[in-house]
Amino acid sequence: MTAALLDWPQATFASEVKVEGEKLTVVREIDGGLETISVKLPAVVTADLRLNEPRYATLPNIMKAKKKKIDTVKPADLGVDTASRVHVLSVEDPPQRQAGVKVETVEDLVTKLRESGRI
Template identity: 65%
Template sequence: MKLLVPVKRVVDYNVKVRVKADGSGVETANVKMSMNPFDEIAVEEAVRLKEKGIAKEIVAVSCGPTVCQEQIRTALAMGADRGILVQHEGGLEPLAVAKLLKALVDKEKPDLVILGKQAIDDDMNATGQMLAALLGWAQGTYASKVEQADGGLKVTREIDGGLETVQLKLPAIVTTDLRLNEPRYASLPNIMKARKKPIETVTPADLGVDPAPRLSTLKVEEPPKRQAGKKVGSVQELVDKLRNEAKVI
């Protein structure tokens, strides 16, 4: 089985996000960047499938500027075999990324695409589903467990009502949730080995995809600061404030 694992470069989850002074977006200059945590889980799951003998090759893919090679190298150090960078300097919306990934799927012919359920920068939660629609493939989203079964995959997914198990025929798309696994730390020897693993660079034009944005950002603002609480002296005063000031009862 051949696996394709997309990874996205995002602001590190430990960093406090700051809005640019002109309100045009989020500040990324001189800010620590890292692999999207959900994509890290996807890489870990792909490596585990390879360690079980289910997968034979793992291809890590990232779409964005040249610096995205850092996240590909991280995936290679975790256990991916080679990388592909779709180099593009502008912003990329989920639909554009899905189209780029579809073009790569047509080229690489993987049996499974496994990716994070969402990116922590925009929380769109759309790329995996869009890719499945474009390819016409089965999909198992919000996966908390992935098993090989009957020549395909059995995916346990998290839903509002609890857990749901779906049976997927290959080829398929799987998007990963937090409880699927605990990503490993790349060891120093593997980091050194990752430097020698190949990363192919292509452009959207090479793949025949127009990545032009369909949406425009009017303004980015920080959420309003939470107001200080108030102390009350009695239940009657509390009920009065909830009814007349907060107007929640």
């Protein structure tokens, strides 16, 4: 949604990212292996778990972090517009599904499908 609002290209599930001039080369894992895509900058990129190794906080650093003061900043102070850009046209319940039918054999299944015009 961010890429659509900004009208920027997107590269999702990146496991490797390389900047090459004004382009970004992203390697991502798909069902059949790896896919390499190239997008122009600026772009929106989402990361896969394999992009970086997470750093784990040590106990002394956790204790230091508890004592640090957290500054509160309002979006307006940063010049960010928080007005909603999504307009809900309507909300409807999905149609009720009809009850299914259990069949004993494959022949019964084929007969039912032929009767309903599916095959």
